[in-house]
Amino acid sequence: xxxxKIDLWVGIFVALGAAALLGLAMKVGNLTSNKIGDTYHxxxxxxxxxxxxxxxxxxxxxxxxxxxxxIGFDAKTYEAIVTIKIDKRYEFPKDTFANIYTAGLLGExxxxxxxxxxxxxxxxxxxxxxxxDAIVLEKMISQFLYSKASEAEADKSAPSAESTKDKSTELxxxxx
Amino acid sequence: MINIIINKISRLLSGIGHRMIARIWxxxxxxxxxxxxxxxxxxxxxxFHLTLREIYFTGVMSLLIIxxxxxxxxxxxxxxxxxxxxxxxxxxxxxxxVALALVRELGPVVTALLFAGRAGTAITAEIGLMKTTEQLSxxxxxxxxxxxxxxxxxxxxxxxxxxxxxxxxxxxxxLGGYLVxxxxxxxxxxxxxxxxxxxxxxxxxxxxxxxxxxxFGVACTMIALFEGFDAPPTxxxxxxxxxxTVVISSLTVLGLDFVLTSFMLVV
Amino acid sequence: MTSNIVxxxxxxxxxxxxxxxxxxxMVFPKGKVVAxxxxxxxxxxxxxxxxGGQIKPTKGEVRVDGHVVHEQTRxxxxxxxxxxxxLFQHGALFTDLSVFDNVAFxxxxxxxxxxxxxxxxxxxxxxxxxxxGAHKFMPTELSGGMARRVALARAVALDPNIIMYDEPFAxxxxxxxxVICGLIRSLNDALGATSIIVSHDVKETFLIADYVYFxxxxxxxxxxxxxxxxxxxxxxxxxFVHGEKDGPVPFHYAAPDYRAQLLG
Ligand SMILES: Nc1ncnc2c1ncn2[C@@H]1O[C@H](COP(=O)(O)OP(=O)(O)OP(=O)(O)O)[C@@H](O)[C@H]1O
Ligand SMILES: [Mg+2]
Numbered sequence: 001x002x003x004x005k006i007d008l009w010v011g012i013f014v015a016l017g018a019a020a021l022l023g024l025a026m027k028v029g030n031l032t033s034n035k036i037g038d039t040y041h042x043x044x045x046x047x048x049x050x051x052x053x054x055x056x057x058x059x060x061x062x063x064x065x066x067x068x069x070x071i072g073f074d075a076k077t078y079e080a081i082v083t084i085k086i087d088k089r090y091e092f093p094k095d096t097f098a099n100i101y102t103a104g105l106l107g108e109x110x111x112x113x114x115x116x117x118x119x120x121x122x123x124x125x126x127x128x129x130x131x132x133d134a135i136v137l138e139k140m141i142s143q144f145l146y147s148k149a150s151e152a153e154a155d156k157s158a159p160s161a162e163s164t165k166d167k168s169t170e171l172x173x174x175x176x
Numbered sequence: 177m178i179n180i181i182i183n184k185i186s187r188l189l190s191g192i193g194h195r196m197i198a199r200i201w202x203x204x205x206x207x208x209x210x211x212x213x214x215x216x217x218x219x220x221x222x223x224f225h226l227t228l229r230e231i232y233f234t235g236v237m238s239l240l241i242i243x244x245x246x247x248x249x250x251x252x253x254x255x256x257x258x259x260x261x262x263x264x265x266x267x268x269x270x271x272x273x274v275a276l277a278l279v280r281e282l283g284p285v286v287t288a289l290l291f292a293g294r295a296g297t298a299i300t301a302e303i304g305l306m307k308t309t310e311q312l313s314x315x316x317x318x319x320x321x322x323x324x325x326x327x328x329x330x331x332x333x334x335x336x337x338x339x340x341x342x343x344x345x346x347x348x349x350x351l352g353g354y355l356v357x358x359x360x361x362x363x364x365x366x367x368x369x370x371x372x373x374x375x376x377x378x379x380x381x382x383x384x385x386x387x388x389x390x391x392f393g394v395a396c397t398m399i400a401l402f403e404g405f406d407a408p409p410t411x412x413x414x415x416x417x418x419x420x421t422v423v424i425s426s427l428t429v430l431g432l433d434f435v436l437t438s439f440m441l442v443v
Numbered sequence: 444m445t446s447n448i449v450x451x452x453x454x455x456x457x458x459x460x461x462x463x464x465x466x467x468x469m470v471f472p473k474g475k476v477v478a479x480x481x482x483x484x485x486x487x488x489x490x491x492x493x494x495g496g497q498i499k500p501t502k503g504e505v506r507v508d509g510h511v512v513h514e515q516t517r518x519x520x521x522x523x524x525x526x527x528x529x530l531f532q533h534g535a536l537f538t539d540l541s542v543f544d545n546v547a548f549x550x551x552x553x554x555x556x557x558x559x560x561x562x563x564x565x566x567x568x569x570x571x572x573x574x575x576g577a578h579k580f581m582p583t584e585l586s587g588g589m590a591r592r593v594a595l596a597r598a599v600a601l602d603p604n605i606i607m608y609d610e611p612f613a614x615x616x617x618x619x620x621x622v623i624c625g626l627i628r629s630l631n632d633a634l635g636a637t638s639i640i641v642s643h644d645v646k647e648t649f650l651i652a653d654y655v656y657f658x659x660x661x662x663x664x665x666x667x668x669x670x671x672x673x674x675x676x677x678x679x680x681x682x683f684v685h686g687e688k689d690g691p692v693p694f695h696y697a698a699p700d701y702r703a704q705l706l707g
Contacts, residue, residue, distance in 0.1 A: 003225060003229075006225075006228060006229055006232045007225075007228060009232055009236045010228050010231045010232050010235070010236060012236075013231065013232075013235050013236045013239065013337075013340065014340065016239075016340070016344060017339070017340030017341070017343050017344060019347075020340075020343040020344045020346070020347035020348075021343040021347075021382075021386070023347045024279065024343060024346055024347055024350075024382050025378050025382055027350075027369070027373075028275045028279065028346075028347075028350055028372055028373070028376050028382070029279075029373065029376045029377065029378040029381065029382050030373050030374065030375075030376060030377060030378060055377070057374060108374070108375065302539075305538070306537075306538075309533065309535060309538065310531050310533060310535035311535050311536075311537055311538070313492075313497065313531070313535065314529070314531055314535035314537075315537075316495075316497060316524075317495050317497070317524055317527065317529045317531075318524065318529075318548070318549045318552070318553070319521040319522075319524035319525045319553060320548075320549070320552045320553070321521070325552065
């Protein structure tokens with residue numbers, strides 16, 4: 001094997017590897033979407049942030065406008081303090097509403113911003129006052145079961161024996 | 177009766193002990209070779225064409241098997257992933273699934289396993305044969321250090337080739353998954369890529385995958401080199417050594433993967 | 444300073460505890476061709492490896508140019524080896540390099556000669572062994588005798604002071620045999636080097652050697668100039684020189700009685 005031919009092939013090999021790595025970073029990874037130019041930081045307090053993590057997207061009208069920079073805990077109010085960084089190009093009114101949403105039923109959690117009508121805009125270091133907590137699935141399920149149970153209670157008081165029997169099999173009782 | 181049993185047990189225990197000592201001895205000898213390879217690697221950078229030649233034989237020659245396997249692995253991942261995800265109505269997450277599985281685990285691990293089978297065995301057999309035919313002795317008698325001339329360039333070639341091959345594996349795998357998911361199954365193209373980009377982190381996933389493959393490169397190449405050096409100078413000895421290279425490399429890669437993954441997930 | 448470039452002093456060595464050499468004394472004067480002869484398995488190759496410092500003696504020592512070989516550091520041994528050339532019994536050509544690159548190997552590894560000069564030197568050495576035309580071949584494309592001639596060219600590539608030949612005549616046709624024979628002698632005289640020849644071939648060895656050692660049973664059993672040895676009446680030497688089957692040199696490796704082994 002000629003030395004120059006080996007050099008050529010190794011060159012191709014390394015170039016392919018570099019291209020693959022670049023492709024992974026740009027096309028597969030979040031290297032491009034991570035770069036949201038200059039940002040300003042605002043914070044918001046939540047009673048429960050669920051599974052929100054640093055670097056989670058901040059969206060407004062479904063468009064990514066920033067990312068979660070930091071998540072802290074206020075030991076006085078027992079609240080979570082979420083600091084988000086927002087792209088300098090986007091300005092939001094002071095009375096913007098911050099929610100924690102879940103993408104899909106079990107998907108990733110993100111911060112959603114809903115603009116209010118205030119004339120003044122949020123500046124770096126400001127605090128968003130209107131927030132809504134994450135919907136915690138366990139809480140929802142227990143609430144759902146609780147309401148079901150009270151429904152069943154109400155049913156029991158009704159004189160229909162047939163329906164109670166149905167209920168018990170529905171809940172998975174053994175058939176014997 | 178009891179005597180016989182005690183005898184058998186003691187023989188069993190001493191057998192285990194001997195094997196353990198032999199293993200530990202080999203581990204030590206391997207570590208020594210590793211350190212010597214590092215100490216004597218000046219040559220392989222000063223005369224880089226020595227290393228280039230080995231990159232050709234370990235890296236370039238493994239390209240085909242890596243690309244073909246990656247393509248199929250990516251396509252299968254997409255098929256299986258879709259099958260499960262659509263039950264939960266989140267078939268767009270298929271891109272995330274394929275990409276994360278490849279970048280975090282399958283890329284580095286499967287590449288290392290294929291590397292052990294393709295390049296590792298070649299290294300072991302070559303060095304074993306060089307030893308059997310006294311080529312290494314001849315080199316020593318010429319005052320040329322076989323560790324600097326034979327081991328170090330192959331070592332660096334393996335360490336350089338492995339991450340390149342693993343990155344290619346992941347990228348080609350993602351493309352294979354894309355082909356199945358988007359044109360074949362009909363998942364929305366935009367969702368496929370954007371969900372992927374939103375969930376694959378460059379540092380936590382891609383860089384960690386590269387770190388893994390570098391570690392696997394060191395382990396696989398070193399095992400192959402050591403087995404070649406340690407092979408008894410016979411045809412049978414070399415063939416056993418080649419088998420051992422595959423077995424030990426594979427187990428080491430899987431074990432290391434567990435350790436590395438637990439570190440990366442915790443930190 | 445002695446005029447002996449290599450001295451072997453009361454040397455004992457054995458593999459796995461079984462002594463192969465039991466107190467060997469030899470001297471190799473500068474500028475001479477010295478032969479070591481002995482039966483198969485008598486430890487001749489091992490002796491060369493001891494001189495090259497690849498194995499350590501159990502007792503006694505080997506001195507090369509006044510340095511005790513087994514007391515050298517790794518660098519010291521490499522320094523000594525730079526002055527040696529060795530032809531291996533089985534050639535030991537690098538199978539992944541062409542004939543040309545094999546001969547060029549020591550030059551490229553150990554010197555900073557420019558590639559054009561290396562090319563001239565390699566072709567010169569290959570021409571001496573009659574294989575200049577085969578410089579593009581790979582070792583697997585060579586016959587056994589050709590491979591040994593290439594190995595010979597490689598052994599003398601850097602014009603060493605001490606040249607060790609392990610069976611230089613094995614597997615050569617009569618014509619090449621004569622050429623190689625003359626080559627060993629003329630190389631020795633032209634370079635002012637010292638040659639150590641290990642061989643079975645009495646006729647050729649006696650033709651070019653200045654001094655001959657016979658080893659058997661781990662000891663030097665006879666020594667002298669070829670002329671002396673031809674006249675020798677020692678039964679051992681007589682048997683070896685004249686190639687007789689019966690005599691004090693056993694043809695068989697030490698073994699239990701054949702009859703007993705067959706029947707039992
Ligand atoms: N690496 C080794 N380990 C154990 N024993 C060995 C080893 N190398 C050689 N021997 C033994 O040492 C003895 C001498 O071997 P050596 O190669 O020196 O013989 P030799 O005189 O060169 O024979 P020949 O003329 O056949 O080449 C042999 O009996 C051989 O079995
Ligand atoms: Mg021999």
